[in-house]
Amino acid sequence: MAGEVRLRPWRRGLPLLLALLLAGGCSRLPKIIVLEDPLTAAEHVELGVAYERKGELDLARREYERALRKDGKFFRARVNLGNIFLAKKEFGKAREEYLLALELRPGNAEATNNLSWAAIFSGRGVEEALARMESVVSGPPGGRQPIFLDTLGVLRMHANRPGEAEEAFALAETLCRQAGAAPREGVNDDAPCPEEVLREIEDHRGELRRRFPPTSPAPAN
Known part of the structure; x- marks a missing residue:
């Protein structure tokens, strides 16, 4: 229409903003300050680990999530966030994080191991986790560690x-007791087996x- 004045979008909101400011007793426009996160993704992860060690899981989760906002492909942040969910018994969320981590590093032993425990605790996805863990322990020597073989035994x-399951536990215990002994083929002597791992096995x-009591042999005729 002729003579009509059209306000640009930013001008339409200006009178309302001024009215709100004047109503509040302020006649000056506010200064808008944008705070930039000074920490890197790695630094957020380090801070998260510090919180996690102190048992402050919610604060640790916040730091891992901040790290992932900075770098969505940060493997360590993804696994650590899954560990937080696992500790809080949020098994579905833990599984999601471990699967995302495995997309970044397919076949990674640590992520596969932790995914397995999410399946064990929840009772869901055991067969899938078992297949993944079988692949890990049958791969490079690094997968034949007592802790991974113990997880495999629990899955079985x-x-x-x-x-x-007994085969996996027996091998895990053997390797655990051999750790730190004379060099043997297939044994990583640089990584002694912690006593708590042996107790878990x-x-x-x-x-x-x-669960599966040994069956007594049938009596002879």
Whole structure:
């Protein structure tokens, strides 16, 4: 229409903004300050680890999420965030993070191991996790570590494969006891097996025997 004055979008909101400011007793426009996060993604992860060690899981989660906002392909942040969800028993979210981590590093032993425990604790996706873990321990020597073999044994136990579970536990215990001894083929002597890992293996073997008691041999005729 002739003579009509059209306000640009930013001008339309200006009178309302001024009215709100005047109503609040302020006649000056506010200064808009944009704060930039000074930390790198790696520094956020380091801070998250510090919080995690102190048991402050929510603060650790915040830092890992901030790291991922800066770098969505940061593998360590992805795995650590999954670990937080696992500790908080949010198994579905933990699984999602571990799967995203495995997209970044397919077949990674650590992410596969932790994904396995999300499956074990939740009772969901055990067969898938078992297939992934079988691939890890049958791959390079690094996968034949006692902690990974122990996880494999637990997965096999939950998949109702007691004989195969005992094989994994027995090998895990053997390698754990050999760690730090004279050099042997296939044994990483630079990484001694922590005592708590050996205790876990023994506990899981005990659980296996309780779940699947050994059958007594049939009496001879």
